[in-house]
Amino acid sequence: xxxxxxxxxxxxxxxxxxxxxxxxxxxxxxxxxMAPVALHGACTRGYYCAFELDDIHxxxxxxxxxxxxxxxxxxxxxxxxxxxxxxxxSYDGLAVRIHYSGRLRVGLGAVQPRxxxxxxxxxSVLDVDLVDGRVDRIIDRGDAAxxxxxxxxxxxxxxxxxxxxVVLAELD
Numbered sequence: 001x002x003x004x005x006x007x008x009x010x011x012x013x014x015x016x017x018x019x020x021x022x023x024x025x026x027x028x029x030x031x032x033x034m035a036p037v038a039l040h041g042a043c044t045r046g047y048y049c050a051f052e053l054d055d056i057h058x059x060x061x062x063x064x065x066x067x068x069x070x071x072x073x074x075x076x077x078x079x080x081x082x083x084x085x086x087x088x089x090s091y092d093g094l095a096v097r098i099h100y101s102g103r104l105r106v107g108l109g110a111v112q113p114r115x116x117x118x119x120x121x122x123x124s125v126l127d128v129d130l131v132d133g134r135v136d137r138i139i140d141r142g143d144a145a146x147x148x149x150x151x152x153x154x155x156x157x158x159x160x161x162x163x164x165x166v167v168l169a170e171l172d
Contacts, residue, residue: 002041009106009128010052010061016106016126018051023102023130026051026058029065032075039066039088051098053128056135060096064088097133104128105141 007018007026018026029036029047036046047065051058063075065088072080072089076096080089107122125141 004045005043005048007049007051009104010050011106011126011128012053014108016108017110017122018104019107019122019125020105021100021102022104023100026098026100026104027060027063027096029063029067033073034065034067034071035069036065037068039064039086053135054095058098058100058130058133058135060094060098062090062092062094064090099133101131101133102129104130 009016009018027049038044039046039048043066046067047063049060049064050062052061053059065072066086067089070087072082074080075091076094078091078094080091082089105125105127107125109123110121111123127139127141129136129138
């Protein structure tokens, strides 16, 4: 099977790959009255997204999708950029707050081929716990590609204006 295009999460200047979500999909184009179909072999679900943790909120920043009927509607006032050749549309510059509750597992620095969807496929893995789209806590899983005994660190993110302070604490 062809590796699929993954969703991404921008966090503190780094772009992580979204490995898993415990509370279901973060967003689906049906929320915006669009029904996706396969974009191509590397995107069989028909869409992919870029998210950001903006201060302490989860925000949808970009969405690319293909609709069979080629009907693309504005999202939060943003018009789609249509690619006639690919029969797809991209929405860039979005700022749609996502009201999601659950855990996101994200990875940084792939050490296995794209699309592995396993934590061991990344140099660094974080678990991000969200309640109604707000960060509850971030757990640094450390170097997931090199399992080893040790303690897990919690990273409490606290907003300071437009920046985030990170406090590391060892958990038993």
